[in-house]
Amino acid sequence: MAEHRRGANLPSIGGFNRTVVLDAVRRSPDGLSRVELAARTGLSAQTVSNVTRFLIEAGMIVESGTVVSGRGKPRTILRLEPGSRYAVGVHVDPAVVTYVLLDLTGTVIASSTTSTPTADDPSEVVRTIASAVDGLIADAGVDVDAVLGVGIASPGPIDVDAGIVVDPPFLPRWWDVPLRDALADATGYPVLLEKDVTAAAVGEMFLAGESSARNFAFVYFGTGFGVGLVIDHEPVRGVGSNAGDAGHIMVDQGALAGTPDGSGTRGEVGAAVAPERLVQIARSRGVPLAGGGAGAGAESVAGSGGVSVDAVDRAWDELSAAIAAGDEAAAGLAADAGAVMGNAVVLIVNLLDIDRVVFGGPFWSRIASAALPAARESIIGSPLLVPKHPVEVVESDRGADVAAVGAACLVLDAALSPRASALLIRR
Numbered sequence: 001m002a003e004h005r006r007g008a009n010l011p012s013i014g015g016f017n018r019t020v021v022l023d024a025v026r027r028s029p030d031g032l033s034r035v036e037l038a039a040r041t042g043l044s045a046q047t048v049s050n051v052t053r054f055l056i057e058a059g060m061i062v063e064s065g066t067v068v069s070g071r072g073k074p075r076t077i078l079r080l081e082p083g084s085r086y087a088v089g090v091h092v093d094p095a096v097v098t099y100v101l102l103d104l105t106g107t108v109i110a111s112s113t114t115s116t117p118t119a120d121d122p123s124e125v126v127r128t129i130a131s132a133v134d135g136l137i138a139d140a141g142v143d144v145d146a147v148l149g150v151g152i153a154s155p156g157p158i159d160v161d162a163g164i165v166v167d168p169p170f171l172p173r174w175w176d177v178p179l180r181d182a183l184a185d186a187t188g189y190p191v192l193l194e195k196d197v198t199a200a201a202v203g204e205m206f207l208a209g210e211s212s213a214r215n216f217a218f219v220y221f222g223t224g225f226g227v228g229l230v231i232d233h234e235p236v237r238g239v240g241s242n243a244g245d246a247g248h249i250m251v252d253q254g255a256l257a258g259t260p261d262g263s264g265t266r267g268e269v270g271a272a273v274a275p276e277r278l279v280q281i282a283r284s285r286g287v288p289l290a291g292g293g294a295g296a297g298a299e300s301v302a303g304s305g306g307v308s309v310d311a312v313d314r315a316w317d318e319l320s321a322a323i324a325a326g327d328e329a330a331a332g333l334a335a336d337a338g339a340v341m342g343n344a345v346v347l348i349v350n351l352l353d354i355d356r357v358v359f360g361g362p363f364w365s366r367i368a369s370a371a372l373p374a375a376r377e378s379i380i381g382s383p384l385l386v387p388k389h390p391v392e393v394v395e396s397d398r399g400a401d402v403a404a405v406g407a408a409c410l411v412l413d414a415a416l417s418p419r420a421s422a423l424l425i426r427r
Helices: 010-026 034-041 045-057 122-139 179-187 196-207 275-284 309-324 328-352 368-380 399-416
Strands: 061-067 075-080 086-092 096-103 108-115 147-154 191-195 216-221 225-231 250-252 266-268 356-360 392-395
Touching (some): 010 034, 010 399, 034 075, 096 122, 122 179, 147 196, 191 399, 275 328, 328 368, 356 368
Parallel strands (some): 086 147, 356 392
Antiparallel strands (some): 096 108, 250 266
């Protein structure tokens, strides 16, 4: 049976208008008057008055001073009340689980980490994460009733409809873990599950300026290599919400070709810049790295010959320190990796005709100072680049916790950002 566009549902319009007003106020740090809100949102003065009254009573916005603009009575400025609501973000990474608590503006109020539990006993996974979430909120002194919910960013593949982490390649024994519903039961909060690369893109979209958040690719460099996409302010999730796997894109490996494993000139970008491989190349180039060896009893990175994720993470910290200390070999390796990633991103820029590329992720942030300039040059200087408009290539401001921050932003985005789908009649 053919599907048809569905009409507006009047009861939902009130909620939609609230998110329109909240989003406008949120994106205006200096605040807005009711007159400015009406002009910016296209809502009538009466609707703005009704909506702002509701939001003030709910404690989500506050009146904050007045301004005189021309003749007439002063205008009252409305601002977001940051401490009125909060959201928790959880990033499940092979090496560590990161937790963040964000206020209504997206500012990180508190954070913590725990070791990533194995999933031999899914109930133990849930207990570990739930305990950490409860502890984060309690330690921050936040009223539990002010927490909107919990967002979880996990490596894919995931089953969003069922709320299940299916079988991520870098999380051994995490098979069909029912994380979303079990964590909701354990904490009492609504829980959203998202693929980590998409969560990172949502976080960037939510926290970036209006123009910067419209169309961009988020290049996520963690244990794996992925690309999250935002087109016309909407994250691209795909049919099964597992979009973003970009590691199999074939690229010119440049200076990374041939060593230390004899790989050819061309190869898959994910394998070419795999953190464990880059650690091996760093050693072959004389960068002194103590970490990165096989760890007895530790979970190993897929395809890494038994090298533990913890050891790779420690070696990556040492690589970052070497770059900061001015080690030319370390900086050169990071630049080579950035250039190879840029080679892959050129294909995505061409395919989607986007004008902004954002790099981020837990492994990216530690090599960014040397990798970003090389990635930028690889993209904008590529003879294969098709678009004639400028392409901005930047680093995310969210740091290594970008996926956890993005997971919390999933919750804030659901509560604060206007979506046309909110106006559709649900049958």
